[in-house]
Amino acid sequence: DTEVTQTPKHLVMGMTNKKSLKCEQHMGHRAMYWYKQKAKKPPELMFVYSYEKLSINESVPSRFSPECPNSSLLNLHLHALQPEDSALYLCASSQVGRGDYGYTFGSGTRLTVV
């Protein structure tokens, strides 16, 4: 299995809702990432988990809460989001937490905050 699977593919949520994004990989990768991508922009790093521990938080607002239950799963819990948080949220994994090991990205969750 060489894929990163993200669910749901699309999500519309109100500003008072709580929702979660899920990501799964079975490649044995020990690092997993959350990225945010706005239209016509490069991906922006949000969080890095390495060996199931949060190793990088790029000063992301607390309304985004990551969780890594095990080495194959990564969640992003969303609460009280703003319309400007609407974006494509990408999950990625790599063998270890370094960009030079090559990232495998999922297809993303298209999030719309209304």
Place this chain on the structure above:
Amino acid sequence: QQQVKQSPQSLIVQKGGISIINCAYENTAFDYFPWYQQFPGKGPALLIAIRPDVSEKKEGRFTISFNKSAKQFSLHIMDSQPGDSATYFCAASGVESNYQLIWGAGTKLIIKP
């Protein structure tokens, strides 16, 4: 010093032609330079990557040329095909970026049949 500058923003090439996308970096401590390809509705996918100890790397129709002294690298797509139409991102990483990728702004490539 952490920036990676990519050009052009968009590019239209005839089928069979050569597509060239350029990137420049400032941080001489960067030691890994990948190119990612992204199709609409998909996440980026690693296309090809190079380290500064070589000046060129070729994989099929895709070639990275690397100029360490100029702090520039470029992606060449030979015999460009309509299926190559996508957005291409260059990136760089090294110890000063905590080995995380610093991304270029992206180039939207359209190959006309």
